[in-house]
Amino acid sequence: MDWTLLLGIGRFILATTLLLLLTIPTAFVVIQMELKIIALMQLRIGPNRVGPGGMFQSTIHGFKVLAKEDTVPDQADRATFTMAPWMVYMAAAMSMLVIPFAPGLVAFDSKISVVYFFAVLGLSVVGLLVAGWASYNKYSLLGGLRSAAQMVSYEIPLTLSVVGVVVLTGSLSFTEIIAWQLHHGWAFLPQILILPVFFIAATAEINRAPFDMVEADSELVAGPFTEYSGMRFGFFFFAEYVALFIMSTILVTLFFGGWLAPWPFPAQLGGFIGTIYGLFWFFLKAYIFVFVAVWMRATLPRLRVDQLMGMAWKVLLPLALVNLFVTAIVVVVGKL
Amino acid sequence: MTAVDPEVRIPDPLDTERDDEARLRAAAGLDLPRAAGRAEYAGFETVGLPDRPPQTERERQLFTLDEGEMLVNMGPQHPSTHGVMRLLVKVRGEVITDIDPVLGYLHRGIEKLCENATYTTVLTYVDPMDYLSAMHNEHAPAIAFEKLYGIEVPRRAEYIRALVVELNRVFSHGLMMGFLALDMGGLTPILYGFINRDEVVDLLSAISGQRMLFNFFRVGGVNWDVNDEFLSRLGKWRSHVLDNIAMNERLLTENEIFRARTRGMGILDGRRAVQLGVTGPNLRASGVPFDVRRAHPYSIYPELEFEVITQQTGDVYARYLQRIAEIKQSIRLIDQIVDRMPHGPVQAQVPGIIRPRPGRAYAAIESPRGLYSVYAISDGSATPYRFRMRDPSFISLQALPTLMPGHLIADTMAIMASFDPVMGGVDK
Amino acid sequence: MRLLLDRFPEIVSDLWTDEDTVEVQVPRDRVVDTLRTLRDDGDFGFFLLADAAAVDYGPRNWFEVVYHLYSDRHPGWLRIRVRVDRQDPRTPTVTDLWEGAMFHEREMYDMMGIVFEGNRDLRRIYMSPDYKSFPQRKDFLLPDDAADSAAAGVNPLERPETWQLDRFQQSAAPAVAIPAAESQSVEAGKTMASETRPR
Structure with missing residues (x-):
């Protein structure tokens, strides 16, 4: 009997259960904050x-x-209609697997966790599109198509802006990126130009105001969620706020040192105390960015859908590319 | 795809048999049994077409869908149609190709009610029309009835009327700023607008007794006099109202997203606006200096100083700026009115049931949405024989079909909010 | 006003003024010409159609369409009254002159049943498309509950049981828009409004 394998499976099940359980209070806290x-x-x-x-x-x-009451429209495609909320919610919940919350506290420490994260998070667009299509409602359809266009467009500047950090740190693993930041300082300083790009693209990617084209309550009623009620709508709603939290954590992990304290972290402070200390800084920093997103929602009116797309392709994408090239050149020159 | 057969006879409007549904459905080839259940998707192209032949040429044009077009019903249950209004929008993708406002969801037949009410009670019926400017609603009938009856309003009453009307204009315009932002996804300005409104409404309810439907005007005067306490509260309000407006303005006027979404959007040039009967701030934002207060002065406006401000561009942003400029002019007017307010009675001697001589009277005032006019005919009895109200937001809605095509769905709400229609007034 | 008399000599007899309104009556077939002249001629310059309303002179058996015009060259409002036959209420449209007259005319059609010939879009605007009656005509009665209002007893039109049925029928055979069935129901003592409620 391979005990390591069994142990690994048990650890994985425990971690996923805990993370799933974590999403609920997280959503509550973020909604309450808002x-x-x-x-x-x-x-x-x-x-x-x-x-x-x-x-x-x-x-x-x-x-x-x-x-x-959970209602389903008469002409809706019942199977996909029922499935869509799960897809959106699971995309958000699954992407939490690779986030390092504290030293050693990561459910799935992969070598390519950055790739995994963005791949899984991108799944939610499928859920939104399916929800829009299955509802048999014109607003839902328009909202679903908008979500597809918006999220596919914004994934490109989002991912490209992350590539800068990846090139800088030389790793695709979140834990190693944090380890690099432990030695070299937080990554937002060398990547200061790309930080706004990442923040805007991340806000757009999770359909937050002022980029909430998908819901756009004054135009499309509630976009793909128009026909949903009860807990199915609840899942969409939770997923939105969980995604907001996750995007903040990723921003913190990539640019602000993850669970690192603002001053030199006592690396030798291991064990339980170190975990609590890391968690504290991690959540503090994450909720600061949640606060910024809420602040934006209270302040700014919504963009129009064509302006939104124009911004992705004409502004953010070139900026991200320029940043990527500059970073790459600096890294190569530095190694010479 | 042609959804409606162009050969269908357009019925005579006075043909009272025309709603004989079975006959018409047969004529349109629609008497086939409908595909039942959820066996297959009907496709969105045909959903929403009425199951009767079109009544007019325009309706046929509206319901004839080209390839790739579909009809979207915006309203009557929609978050941002300013009440129960339905916009029938024909879209190609997200680009609007045609739009038709469908009204009547709030129709209460106020004109008919007023024709069955005495002259005094008419003034209570008109209140809920344009519920954001109830004072203006009462002003025009009061003037018309005074013309019919031939009474002179006391000077102090005229000043109080002008005062409450301008206060009403301030909060109405302030709310429009908020609604415009809300329809573009900005959540906060509407609440700041409501703070501003609540302060004004508190003042007005202190003087009239009601918060929303003031019922303050009487034929031959006003209901209550202002007292020193009211004036001191007014002064307190006056000291910070401009700060309130500025707080809202800072959120919007220079906001990059707001400007990008409003400038160059829904451009209405002045000549076209006059053609369409658009009046009030919307017309002045298109560069036509038509203000009933100046063009055909009523009440005490000839004695007061104010500017008729115009904007040149005629887009949504200009209509927004126009509102802000008019708030400042209204506050200037309020200052003058309070300074010059004479002493005296506030109500002329009027009998309980007013029976004017037979005659006709027309009175027009400048409401926050434009020219609001009343045409009253008396036949010598205690009720008006005919009581006609022209509500400016009703007429302004006609501009939507000419402005919308070519814009996106997101812009319908911005353009509509910039006209600031109030459905209570539109549907009378 | 003098100008009006010079330019339209045939309306002299119908001219009437009060403190701020000049009122003229124009025959039905001349209304579009007259309004066009008033709008386009530099001497008049009545560029704004302030209001268009219909009045039902039921007992006298005609409707009137009333246009109010505004000009920045003249001090008062100009009121144009057009008399329309009650049996055959048709009059030419002015939507070619002012597009803004469209909603006015639709409302007049909806409420009074006046047909504007040439109007492209003469639909019901407030009532539902299958509605039959024309609510603002004087022979359309309010439901009974209004009789409890303060104005009850002031106007006999309000309460059908006090209404003299021969009041219109001696002057007009059932008007165009009242189907025979409804007239009979009035005679049977029911209120018309309850019969004509939209379904």
């Missing part, structure tokens, strides 16, 4: 009835969608 922060920015009070200071408002929302 409710409260936007309320503050709009000079409102915001939710303040459920729990102390309205803390459990989003939790109650989550349980509410569980209790709602």
